[in-house]
Amino acid sequence: MRISELAREAGTTPRALRYYEEQGLLRPARLASGYRHYDPQAVGTVRHIQLLLSAGLNTAAIAEILPCIPDDVTVLAPTCPELLDALAVERARITASMDRLGAARDVLDRLIQAGPAASESVTLRRREQRPS
Amino acid sequence: MRISELAREAGTTPRALRYYEEQGLLRPARLASGYRHYDPQAVGTVRHIQLLLSAGLNTAAIAEILPCIPDDVTVLAPTCPELLDALAVERARITASMDRLGAARDVLDRLIQAGPAASESVTLRRREQRPS
């Protein structure tokens, strides 16, 4: 498949896919015309990339991790041994982020509880406008 | 207290505090010399700011939320009613982020489980080089 089709399948843009390649996350074949050619596997790979990016990993970290991911049969684990430390570090970073997110959500929850109570006398109407 | 002291107490930098003020998150008094003067309350406020920033809220969102937070007696809830939607939106954003983080952490966990098993036969040495 070509770059635009992959972008549609994976829910992203051609620009992002070129960027991933520039960062060493993807290695598409090239047609005689110079066009990039991706195999269907790439869809899952790109989804993994997006997931890890949304988890706060940068492209360098993903570049280390990605070859070890099951569905990716292309390169298959070249730097796996030393990688375990990096994996643990990222895992800890993710857990720390989740903790901070939880704490911040608690703050918002307290606001959501305290807010309406404070303005209980004033507001409390205008809600009957929406039947469903 | 002056800006550097507040920065130390809250674990940040003067530059960040000036930035928060520029974004409307802090309103310190001014001495005759032009120096900023903060009351002790500000320490908690700054900690709240950092917490919400680390949760992915931007300064604009925090500027809306901050006046409603308990310890902050300075302004006290000017736009609280319509704010509840914004709070819910941010809460949902945080929950979604936590879900993605959890999914990504699962991916890493699967790698941490599968990785050592796969390279078990090949690696396992080279670790005795570093004594300390």
Next chain:
DNA sequence: CTAAACCTTCACGTTGACGTGAAGGTCAAG
């Protein structure tokens, strides 16, 4: 009274993951 250690306001630099044209080659359809 002077030097160190603060403080002030510009104002440009940084980082990461892309967005957004620009200028031009390629390919299927009419």
Next chain:
DNA sequence: CTTGACCTTCACGTCAACGTGAAGGTTTAG
């Protein structure tokens, strides 16, 4: 054989939360 929808490679723009001097005023300790 020409349109139009693809594709290619530069290469600069963006956004957010600050970092980092620059140039100068203020306060405090000796």
